Amino acid sequence: MNNQAQPPQYDPNYPERIFPTPDEQGTSAGTAIAENIERLGQTNPVADESNIYCLTIVGQVEGHIMLPPQNKTTKYEHIIPQLVAAEQSDKIEGVLIILNTVGGDVEAGLAISEMIASLSKPTVTLVLGGGHSIGVPIAVASDFSFIAESATMTIHPIRLNGLVIGVPQSFEYLEKMQERVTRFITLHSRITEQTLKDLMLKTGELARDIGTTVVGRDAVQYGLIDELGGLGPAMAKLRELMEQSRVQRGRMMVQ
């Protein structure tokens, strides 16, 4: 009798094993755990299929140029298909975006913001730690935004870098870039253009730049962010929005 334990073999179905299919979940979640013990010698917690997709944007928002390895980056070419997957999935009903970013590529950041804003499913953003520079449009892109009390957002103008052709052209170009961001922020939050520009051009707050650091409560007061809160309130709001959209969809089906 060959009773020897077989060495664990790679199974192309392995990734799916961690995330059980719906029928597996209810009827044989125990079997899946047992299989994991057998196969890997460990109990992988069997993840329950969540109807909320959580997206984290941390570090630098990396765009067209790959940043040197000392940077912690979020690559936009990876975020965008994830948002596409969330949009087309039948199971995902809401998206929670957690932000702790220091800024980055303007084009990439705006691309992510537009994707979030145009998602048909309810979205909630939560700013923890910081949502600076290009993190600001991403933070306001959702249906409802939260900021932790200790979190900060730096609002400052886009600075000159990259290929400079001539002074008048580059000035115009920067102005246009700035305008894109400002318009997006004012369209997706309650802040007025004038307040935003005042915050952006304030002197005496930042050591290396002009602008303002807005802390949690102030961000809500200026109308940039909808509410002060952490994970609990953000999740509760997302569930509420998901419920509303479920009711709305139901009503459309009846009509």
Add this chain to the structure above:
Amino acid sequence: MIYWSIYPLEVVLEGYDDPRRQPQLVEMQIEGMTMVVEHVGRAQVRIHRLVSPRPSDYLNPRFAPGEILCLSSLNGLDGLI
């Protein structure tokens, strides 16, 4: 690229023009997906980028950027392009 951040550009781009600090990237076909990877050690690669038309591939944490794959344990490895 227009870079907008609270970090000074010289900190972010430090070592950018130093070829020794740039990872050597190659494209590979792994499990039906094109991946831009960097070799780290023997038969191991670190994923830098995923190229796939299936959005669900991007939801698989195994293929997230920064993950290390062991080539000997993979199926559907079509080798270097």
